[in-house]
Each structure stands twice: as structure tokens, then as C-alpha cells.
Amino acid sequence: MKKKHLKALLMIVLSLALTLTACSGKRQGESTESQITIGIPQDVEDSLDPHKAVAAGTEEVFFNMFEGLVKPDSDGNLNPAVASDYKVSEDEKIYTFTLREGVKFHDGSLVTVEDVKYSIERCADTSEGGPLVAAFSNIVSVNATDDKTIEIVLAEPDADFLASMDTAIIPASNTTPESVAIGTGPYKFVSHAPQESFVMEKFDEYWGEAAHIDKVTLKVCANTDSIVMNLNGGSIDMFSRLTATQVSQLNNNFEVLEGTMNLVQALYLNNGVEPFNNEKVRQALCYAIDKQYILDMTSDGHGTPVGTSMFPAFGKYYMPELADYYTKDVEKAKALLKEAGYPEGFSFTIKVPSNYTPHIETTQVIAEELKAINVDAKIELIEWETWLSDVYSGRKFEGTVIGLDASSLTASSMLLRFNSDSSKNFINYSNPEYDAAYARAVGTTNQEERTAAFKECQQILTETAANVYIQDMAEFVAINKKYAGYEFYPLYVQDYSKLYIVGEE
Amino acid sequence: MKRKKNFNLIIGTVLTGLMLLLIVTGLFFLPYDPETMDIELKFAGMSPAHPFGCDNYGRDVFTRVMVGARTTLLVALGTVGIGAGAGILIGAFTGYFGGWVDEVVMRIIDALFAFPSILLALVVISLLGNGKLGVISLLLGSGKYQVILALGIAFIPSFARVVRSEYLKQREMDYVKNARIMGCGHLRIMFVHILPNIMPVLIPTVMIGFNNAVLSEAGMSYLGIGVQPPDASLGRMLSEAQTYLFSQPSYALFPGLTIVLLVLGFSLLADGLEER
Numbered sequence: 001m002k003k004k005h006l007k008a009l010l011m012i013v014l015s016l017a018l019t020l021t022a023c024s025g026k027r028q029g030e031s032t033e034s035q036i037t038i039g040i041p042q043d044v045e046d047s048l049d050p051h052k053a054v055a056a057g058t059e060e061v062f063f064n065m066f067e068g069l070v071k072p073d074s075d076g077n078l079n080p081a082v083a084s085d086y087k088v089s090e091d092e093k094i095y096t097f098t099l100r101e102g103v104k105f106h107d108g109s110l111v112t113v114e115d116v117k118y119s120i121e122r123c124a125d126t127s128e129g130g131p132l133v134a135a136f137s138n139i140v141s142v143n144a145t146d147d148k149t150i151e152i153v154l155a156e157p158d159a160d161f162l163a164s165m166d167t168a169i170i171p172a173s174n175t176t177p178e179s180v181a182i183g184t185g186p187y188k189f190v191s192h193a194p195q196e197s198f199v200m201e202k203f204d205e206y207w208g209e210a211a212h213i214d215k216v217t218l219k220v221c222a223n224t225d226s227i228v229m230n231l232n233g234g235s236i237d238m239f240s241r242l243t244a245t246q247v248s249q250l251n252n253n254f255e256v257l258e259g260t261m262n263l264v265q266a267l268y269l270n271n272g273v274e275p276f277n278n279e280k281v282r283q284a285l286c287y288a289i290d291k292q293y294i295l296d297m298t299s300d301g302h303g304t305p306v307g308t309s310m311f312p313a314f315g316k317y318y319m320p321e322l323a324d325y326y327t328k329d330v331e332k333a334k335a336l337l338k339e340a341g342y343p344e345g346f347s348f349t350i351k352v353p354s355n356y357t358p359h360i361e362t363t364q365v366i367a368e369e370l371k372a373i374n375v376d377a378k379i380e381l382i383e384w385e386t387w388l389s390d391v392y393s394g395r396k397f398e399g400t401v402i403g404l405d406a407s408s409l410t411a412s413s414m415l416l417r418f419n420s421d422s423s424k425n426f427i428n429y430s431n432p433e434y435d436a437a438y439a440r441a442v443g444t445t446n447q448e449e450r451t452a453a454f455k456e457c458q459q460i461l462t463e464t465a466a467n468v469y470i471q472d473m474a475e476f477v478a479i480n481k482k483y484a485g486y487e488f489y490p491l492y493v494q495d496y497s498k499l500y501i502v503g504e505e
Numbered sequence: 506m507k508r509k510k511n512f513n514l515i516i517g518t519v520l521t522g523l524m525l526l527l528i529v530t531g532l533f534f535l536p537y538d539p540e541t542m543d544i545e546l547k548f549a550g551m552s553p554a555h556p557f558g559c560d561n562y563g564r565d566v567f568t569r570v571m572v573g574a575r576t577t578l579l580v581a582l583g584t585v586g587i588g589a590g591a592g593i594l595i596g597a598f599t600g601y602f603g604g605w606v607d608e609v610v611m612r613i614i615d616a617l618f619a620f621p622s623i624l625l626a627l628v629v630i631s632l633l634g635n636g637k638l639g640v641i642s643l644l645l646g647s648g649k650y651q652v653i654l655a656l657g658i659a660f661i662p663s664f665a666r667v668v669r670s671e672y673l674k675q676r677e678m679d680y681v682k683n684a685r686i687m688g689c690g691h692l693r694i695m696f697v698h699i700l701p702n703i704m705p706v707l708i709p710t711v712m713i714g715f716n717n718a719v720l721s722e723a724g725m726s727y728l729g730i731g732v733q734p735p736d737a738s739l740g741r742m743l744s745e746a747q748t749y750l751f752s753q754p755s756y757a758l759f760p761g762l763t764i765v766l767l768v769l770g771f772s773l774l775a776d777g778l779e780e781r
Contacts, residue, residue: 228748245561249751296544297562357748364562364735368542379734 034501035215036483038494039227039236042355042384043220044198048181048189050168051123051132055388056263056405056492061218063493064200065106066168066183069097069116076313076409076490078162081208082111082169082184083150092157092445095165099148103207105171106181106188113144118172120152130423134416135164157445160410186211186497195220200496212485212500222355222384237480240494243358244299247476254478259488261475262313263403264306264414265359267350267366267468270397272428275348280340282465286326287333288373289366291470298361302474308458309404309414311472313490317411317454322462323469333373345374348398351391354381356402358473363401366468392426403473405492411454412442418461427467434460514777520770524763528578531571539564539572540735548753557759561749566742566756570763573737577767580653580731580738581718587657588718589711592664597695599665600672611669614662622659622717623724629655630730652731656721660714667710671703705779712775716768723764739764 045058050066053059071081080086084100103111124136131137138161140153154161174182181189186208187200198218202211219236221227228249230236247256267285269276276282291305304312307322337345352363360381367377377399382390391397406413416422419438420430434457441453462469479486485498546563549555557566595614599607617625630651675681676699684694723740725731732738734745739760746757 226747228751245752246748249749293544297542297547360734361561365542367735368540368562371540381730381733 033214034212035217036213036238036496036499037217037219037236038496039221039230039239040198040218041221041241042353043195043222044192044218046194047178048192049177050170050181050183051119052178054392059407060492060494061198062168062183063185064187064216064496065181065185065189066170067185068166068168070162070165072163072166072409072489072491072493074487074489074495076315078166081166082116086162086165088162092159092161093154095152095154095161096145097150097152097165099150100207101148103184104205105184106203107171108205109171109173111169111171111184113147113150115172116150116169117142117144119167119169122170123167133164133167134422135161135410135412136167156443158442159445159447159450160412160442163408163410163413166408187216190215195222209497211497213483213496216496231478231480234480237483238478238486238499240475240477241358241473242476242478243361244302244474244476246357247478250478253480255481255484257477257479257486257488258302259475259477260304260312261403261405261473262311262490262492263405263472264309264311265362265401265403265470265473266309267363267470268400268402268404268427269467270395270399270428271430271466272395273398275340275342275346276398278340279464280336281342282468283326284333284336284340284373285370285375285468286465287329287336288375289326289369289468289470290328291323293328293369294362294365294470297365298358299474302476303471304474305471307469308462309418309467309469310411310458311406311414313472314406314409314411314414316451317458319455319458322458325462326465330372337373337375345376347376347378349378349380350399350401351380351382351387351397352401353384353387355384359401359403362470366401395426395428407491409490411457412438415441415454415457415461418457418466429461429466431460431464434464511777511780513773513780517770517773517775517777520766521774524574524578524767524770527571528575531575535568535571537565537568539568539737548749551755558753558755560742560745560756561753566759569737569742570739570759573739573742573760574763574767576732576736576738577719577722577740577764580656580722581715583653584656584660584718584721585711585715587654588660588714589664589707591657591661593668593700593707595661595665596668597672597700600669601676601691601695601699603673607669611666614665618662618666620659622656622663622721625659626652626655626721626725627730629658630725652722652725656718656725659721660718664710664714667706668703671706672699675699675702709775709779712771712778716771716775719764719768719771739767 040057042057044061045053045055050062053062067081069081069083070078073079080100082100082103083097085098087096099111099113099116105111120136120142123132124139125131126137135158138154138156138158140155143151145151168183170177171182174180186203186206188203190199190201192198197220200216202214221230221236227239227242228246231239231254232251241261250256269282271277295301295303295305305323307325308319310318312318337343350363350367352359363379367379370377391400415438417424418429419425419435437453437456437460441450441457444450477486482502483499484502485500487495487498489495541564543563546559547561549559549563551558555565555567557570560566560569595610599610681694681698684698689698722731722738723743726738726740727744732741734741742760743757746760750757
């Protein structure tokens with residue numbers, strides 16, 4: 001009897017010992033690979049095609065996997081990437097790029113001029129409506145002059161053309177770019193579990209400075225309320241774009257960096273529907289709102305008030321004086337509403353994507369401020385996917401609070417969408433004066449004239465109160481002190497390749 | 506003869522009474538406007554002027570709890586109203602008549618029952634939200650009370666099952682047979698004769714259903730698909746307070762406590778009624 005017990009005990013101890021060794025063995029295996037888990041507010045789009053990505057949240061992730069002939073850096077300069085050098089002809093009509101030698105795609109093949117030609121022509125293709133990259137409508141031809149030189153001929157001179165050359169270069173042999181992601185970036189695609197995670201791995205044969213961390217896992221944190229808990233609990237190591245209140249609750253494990261988001265947060269109004277097709281109504285809303293008050297209420301005063309569709313990172317194009325064009329004046333707002341035929345006010349619905357806490361908070365303050373002029377703003381929280389399909393693509397909305405960013409650091413990337421015939425003009429803004437000023441800006445090679453014309457565009461947007469402009473939001477990045485190297489970009493991108501583990505590099 | 510005191514009933518009545526007092530008072534008098542923001546009072550602590558403190562927009566939490574409890578109660582009442590109303594009808598007809606209609610309807614109810622009620626409510630909300638059931642959204646106003654309809658539908662199966670099983674039992678009883686011999690119509694038997702007799706079972710079911718409805722409303726609003734901001738509801742407040750759980754615990758504490766007291770009150774009341 002006793003012996004039996006002993007045997008059983010021995011068995012248990014042995015099996016326990018076995019399991020334990022197995023565990024520790026696994027743990028050792030994991031620690032050889034450095035990794036970071038980063039929270040993102042919304043899922044990356046289903047399609048992995050970099051040319052067809054529309055959401056900023058997708059583009060900022062793809063920045064790590066795909067590169068163009070040139071690539072922006074954190075100071076806003078465009079540096080040669082897949083191309084090693086470029087020349088611009090004097091009339092700014094012919095751009096000649098020399099391919100960098102030995103640049104490899106994630107599948108191991110070398111980048112050839114055919115791939116470049118394919119990628120550019122794919123984005124310039126107009127067979128399905130407009131070209132994928134708006135600036136490419138200007139391209140006359142793309143010629144491979146020899147096996148490492150490519151020449152792009154434009155119909156009209158375009159000084160900003162280079163900025164759109166950050167368009168991803170993808171292999172011509174990849175027939176299914178929407179499901180197979182092959183680029184030249186420092187990270188390559190591993191897996192994507194919708195609504196859950198997006199995993200990337202360091203690309204060992206990257207042409208430039210290789211990434212420091214082997215594996216980057218992006219975790220979708222659609223419920224904004226739980227972000228602080230996820231950070232404090234350690235299930236995510238980093239989160240960009242936190243609000244001031246969220247930051248104040250983080251524990252000591254985090255380094256908090258402050259920058260600006262480089263976007264224009266505004267109450268975007270559908271200029272195509274009643275009552276916002278009336279300029280006076282839009283102006284009345286502008287007069288009813290105190291931007292600084294919103295900042296104080298939602299972010300303890302952090303952020304930069306803006307008055308038009310342009311943010312400070314744009315430097316010479318940015319007009320800070322427009323931020324004060326409308327100062328809060330309830331009486332004037334009421335008078336304008338009366339002139340417009342709404343002496344009793346009116347009610348409308350603001351649709352807000354439910355995963356963006358900052359936009360929801362701003363909306364609540366706006367709704368409260370609008371009560372002073374008898375405008376009843378109802379708030380409707382909708383899912384991000386619904387926002388994309390109904391508000392952005394379908395244009396079925398009255399007002400929405402969102403931040404619009406620039407896909408490249410050119411004035412046109414912010415201002416193109418307000419042309420009356422632009423496919424991105426989801427607010428249905430239509431103003432011949434604006435169209436004329438914009439056409440003048442893109443039609444000239446003279447830098448001064450160009451800047452002046454773009455400024456005129458902004459001025460028109462502000463004067464006609466296209467939208468109720470609010471701010472370029474303060475961006476707080478919380479990063480676990482185990483990691484460092486985060487860099488702010490003047491664009492809406494995240495560069496994971498610069499991150500490293502403290503003490504290892 | 507000394508009767509044992511029914512503590513459940515007493516405590517339940519007191520708690521529910523307190524909550525109702527808070528809600529009814531809120532109809533006539535609120536200390537502050539529930540939506541007016543005040544930057545000076547942002548995250549103000551507990552004080553005589555603001556007994557529950559203020560939230561992240563400087564709104565008085567006590568006022569919002571009063572309004573929020575009203576919203577939550579309204580949603581719960583509506584939910585139980587729809588759920589119990591439709592449930593009693595379905596249960597009565599299927600239980601009383603039986604036959605193949607009973608089989609078919611009960612299998613459908615079983616299928617519905619297999620879904621968690623929140624999930625079912627989510628489906629209804631997303632249908633309503635897309636405007637596919639435009640008429641209903643119109644009847645309920647701009648989507649504010651969609652959640653009532655959604656939860657109500659989700660609650661039908663549980664009521665229908667209870668009522669049906671009672672009707673199955675009751676229809677074999679002598680008083681029902683007597684009534685039939687005396688020439689009463691089926692409808693009269695169902696609702697005048699049988700219904701009062703199943704009340705002892707129905708009332709606790711309604712009470713428990715009511716509690717579940719309060720919790721479901723809180724859950725739905727917590728997920729951001731129930732009551733829309735800036736309207737206050739207890740669940741919505743909890744959801745907003747979650748971000749400030751560590752810096753301003755009182756903001757989450759009071760709406761949470763209110764939910765607990767509301768649910769506890771009704772639970773004890775239901776238990777007490779059953780004991781009597």
C-alpha cells in the first residue's frame with residue numbers, strides 16, 4: 001500500500017518536473033527575439049494593398065512595410081529610398097530617378113525598373129475613375145531608359161510632384177497585392193487577425209538602417225476606455241495619440257512624449273445639405289465656438305487652435321492668423337442665424353466614430369456650446385467602418401467631428417479635397433472661386449505665386465466657413481521605459497523601425 | 506401568533522422607495538443642469554455643493570445620477586413592458602392551445618434563447634441603426650430609445666417560456682374545465698381565469714427580468730451602443746468614468762453604487778413578495 005503511494009508521488013513529481021522544464025525552455029526561446037506590442041485605435045484595413053489604403057490608421061502602419069522612390073524623414077525632408085538619386089529638369093516636367101543598387105523586396109527578389117514602372121502606372125491608371133494618387137493624373141509617360149534609370153514625364157510642371165513619389169513600390173509579379181503584402185520597408189508582414197492584431201517582423205535584408213526590434217505586434221484597442229488599463233497592466237507597451245487625461249493616469253513605467261498629431265480636427269459640415277448649404281449658418285456655428293475653451297476642457301489646454309485646413313507643420317503654407325478669424329460672439333452668431341432664416345435655431349446630428357475618445361469629447365463640448373445659439377446638436381456614435389462607408393464614402397451626414405491629415409507634405413494633399421469635383425470632397429464643398437485659386441496654385445512653377453495662391457485657398461475656406469475648424473491636436477505618446485527611440489513625424493505616420501530596447505543598443 | 510418579520514420585503518421596499526424618490530424628485534427638481542459644462546469645476550471633489558463631485562466636463566455627478574437613474578429605469582420598464590407583454594401573449598397562446606403551433610413557436614423561441622440577450626440586442630440595434638426598420642426608428646424618436654426595443658425583443662423568450670409552462674399546468678386544472686363547461690370563451694379563460702392564477706410565478710419573473718434589464722442597459726451603454734452622449738444613463742456614466750478610475754474614483758463609484766442599490770432593492774422586493 002505504502003509503496004503504491006510512493007510510486008504515485010514519484011510520478012507526480014516527475015511529470016511536474018517535466019512540464020516545468022518544458023515551460024522554461026519555451027521562455028528562453030522567446031527571449032532571444034526582441035518584440036514590442038503596440039496598441040492601435042482601429043484595425044488595419046482588410047486589404048493589404050498599399051495603393052488602395054484610405055484610412056490614415058492603415059497608412060501609418062504601412063509606412064513600415066512599404067517605401068517609395070523617396071521617403072520622408074522626421075524633419076519633413078524627402079530622402080532617396082528605393083531610388084538612390086534623382087534629377088529634375090529645369091522646366092520641372094521630367095523627373096529622372098536612378099535605382100538604388102541591391103534593394104530587395106520582402107520575398108527576396110531585387111527591385112527592377114519594371115517594378116517601379118508597374119507601381120507608378122498602376123497608381124496613375126484612370127480606367128476605374130480617378131487615378132489612385134491624384135498627382136499622377138499629370139503623368140504623360142513612365143519610361144525605363146536603362147535597367148536602373150526611370151524617367152517620368154509630366155504634362156504640366158509640378159513643383160510638389162516629388163512628394164507624391166513616396167508612393168509604395170510593389171513587385172510587378174505580385175498578382176494579389178490585396179492579400180500578399182510585399183514591399184521594401186524595414187518590416188515585413190506576418191499575419192493579420194481582423195479586429196485583433198497585426199504582426200510584422202524585421203526584414204533582415206533591408207537596404208538601409210535595419211530595424212532594432214525583431215517583432216512588432218499591433219493590438220487593436222477599439223475600446224478607448226481600456227487603453228490606460230492595458231498600458232498600466234502591461235499588455236501593451238506603447239500607444240500613440242493619448243489624451244491628456246489618459247496620460248495623467250499612467251503609472252511610472254511610461255515615458256510620455258508630447259507632439260502634435262499633424263491633422264486638422266474640425267466639425268466637418270456637409271455643405272451639400274440644409275441648413276449647411278447656407279454660408280451664414282456655417283459662419284454662425286464658427287462664431288458660437290471657442291476653440292481655446294474646447295482645448296481647456298478636453299486636453300488641459302494642450303493642442304494648437306487652427307482656423308483652416310492646414311496645420312503648423314506645413315511651415316510656409318500655414319497661416320496662424322486664420323485661427324483667430326472667428327472669435328466667440330454669441331450675439332453675432334444669433335444675428336447670422338436670423339439672417340439665414342433660422343431665428344429659432346435648428347437641430348442636426350453629429351456623427352462621431354465611437355473609437356476616437358478625443359473626437360467624442362470635443363463633440364460633447366461643441367454640442368454644449370451650440371446650445372447658446374439654440375442649435376441642438378445630437379450626437380450619434382457610430383462604428384469606424386460605418387463612418388467610412390456612410391460618412392466618408394456615402395456622404396450621408398450633416399456634421400462629423402474627425403481629424404483630416406496629409407498623405408504627403410504638400411499643400412495640395414490638404415487642399416485638393418475641397419475642389420468641387422474632387423472624389424475626396426466628402427463635405428460637398430463647392431466654390432468656383434476656390435477652384436480657380438487652387439488651379440492657379442498647381443499650375444505655376446513660381447514658388448512665390450504658388451504659396452500665395454495656396455494661402456488664398458485657405459483664406460477662402462476660412463471666410464466661407466467651409467467647416468468649423470478647431471485644432472491640431474496635441475499628441476501624447478506613452479512608451480514603456482523599456483523602449484526608446486520614438487520619433488515624431490510631420491506626417492501621420494508611425495516609424496517602428498527607430499524603436500529600440502533600452503540597454504540593448 | 507407572532508408572524509416572522511419579512512426582512513427582505515422591508516429592506517427591498519425601503520431601497521426601491523429611496524431610488525424611486527430620487528428619480529421622481531429629479532422630474533421636478535434638479536440641483537444643476539445635467540448637461541451644462543463648467544471648466545472651473547472640472548474634476549471637482551466631493552463638497553456640500555456637489556455631494557458626488559463633478560465629472561470631466563465639470564458637470565454635477567449627483568444631478569447626472571438622478572437623470573441617469575431615470576433613463577435607466579425608463580429603459581428597464583420599457584424593456585420589461587415589451588418583453589413581458591409579448592412574452593405573456595406568446596406563452597398564453599402556445600401553452601393554452603398546444604399542438605403544432607406550440608411546437609413551432611417554442612422552437613423559434615428556443616433558438617432565440619440560445620443567443621445571449623446582449624448579442625440579440627446588438628443585432629436589433631444594428632438593424633435599426635442602418636435605418637432598415639425606418640418606421641420603428643421614427644416611432645421611437647431619433648434612435649434614443651432604440652435600446653428599449655432591442656432589449657425588449659431580446660427579453661421576450663424568457664418570459665414566453667415561463668408563461669407557457671404555467672399555462673400548460675393550469676389548463677388541466679378543474680377550475681379551467683368548469684369554466685369551459687359553463688361556456689366561457691377561450692380568450693376569457695386565458696386572461697380572466699388563468700392569468701390571475703399565475704401571478705405568484707409571473708411577478709418574481711418580472712422583477713428578475715427588470716433587474717436584468719437594468720444591468721443590460723448599463724452593459725449596452727457601457728459598450729457605447731445604448732444611450733448616446735450627452736444624455737446620462739448609469740451605464741453611460743460608468744463607461745465615461747472608466748478612463749478616470751484612478752484619478753477620480755468617485756465618478757465611477759456613485760453611478761455604480763446606484764446600479765447596485767437599484768438592482769438589490771428590486772431583488773429583495775421580489776424575494777420578499779415570494780416569501781409572503
